[in-house]
Each structure stands twice: as structure tokens, then as C-alpha cells.
Amino acid sequence: PPPFPPPGVSVPPVVVPTDADHALEIGRMHFPEVGSPGGPASLMVHEFDIGYLVYAGYPPREDPTALPPAPGGSNIVISKADGEVTFLPNFPPEPAVELYRRLQERPNTP
Template structure:
């Protein structure tokens, strides 16, 4: 669709949203890094978390290796009031595939549960 087509207004329809930017890491034609060890996987995973030690950021990132990839999850400082609900619930784990470097996001489950979910949902590219 040409840029001039994007700005054309059609009565009764909302404006066309801007194009979605291409995803980073491999899908835009650049080679996807494939980790060969936990340190390389952690370097890839760091790109998906706030900086360690930054205000509101994690205190540490942990790596758990499994047969299909590396699970990276954040360790957060203990809350000031442990009985209060979390200020920002949610979060995610990041898994970097050993076979192709693909990055997947999983719910913030304990590592064993997240790895089990990854095993059930992961489909290598081309499979």
C-alpha cells in the first residue's frame, strides 16, 4: 500500500493504522544469533528486560538451560510490604532457542513450569 493510500480517509471508517515495524532479530534479513552457551543466551535475553539495577528494574537475571533452549527470568527486589499486591503484576520469561536463536516469551511461571510450557508450545521454524 502506498503512503498516499494510507492517509486517504474513508467516511465512516477509522484511519488506517501505521504499518507494524519488522520484528528485530532475524526476520528482517539479518542473521539471528544462536547461543552456544548460557552467557550468550543471557546477552540475547538482556535485550528484553530493563537494565539490571536500574530503578524499577530487576536485581539479577537468571538462566536455566534445558534441552531446547535457555530460559531467562528476572529476580526482583523484595517488596517493601510483602502483604500488598504487586504494583505491576505480570511479567514474562524469555526463552532463546538452541536450534535457531528464536526468542519466545512465556508467562512469569516458575522455571520448571515455564520450561514445560515451552516444550508444549515451541515449534521450530520450518516445522
């Protein structure tokens, strides 16, 4: 999953992305460095009507029947309306977008 900033480190400012490339730039702040040990091999962006899903790509496993070395992880969605970043489970793009839509439909409760 994307790391949480350590105490005393500022959180990246909220920025509304202008396009998919800008969303990817913003998304990089929420994931380990691409190519770092245990980090993703790439980051991808899936644009949809109300946001940008940013998710990590990992190299294929040598044994495709083996379990992933580090199951889990997170995706993020960056809102096109206000730049808010929402963390989601590591689902494929379409189910992740559907989950994000359901979360946006819920009324805010104190």
C-alpha cells in the same frame, strides 16, 4: 514485560546461544536495563535440553503479604536449535519450561 522496540528501531538479530552466559547476553536485549527504575534487580538463566529460559529477578518486597507493584511481566526462551526467542508469561522456571515444550509440540498452522 520486555519492551517492544519503537518503530524504526531494528530488532536484535537471531543468534544461537553457545552457552548459558551467551544466552544471558542475548536475553539482556529483551529486558529493561538491570537496576533501572522499575527494571529488574537481576536476570537469571535456567538451561534445559532445548533452550535457555531467561527471567528477571526483582528485590524482595518490604511487605511480603503485599501484592507486587507491577504484576505480570514476561520470561523468554532462546532456542538452542535456531536462536528463536519466545516470550512466555512470568511463570516460575519449571512451569515456564513445560509451557514452552507444549508450544513447541503444536503443529505450525497458517
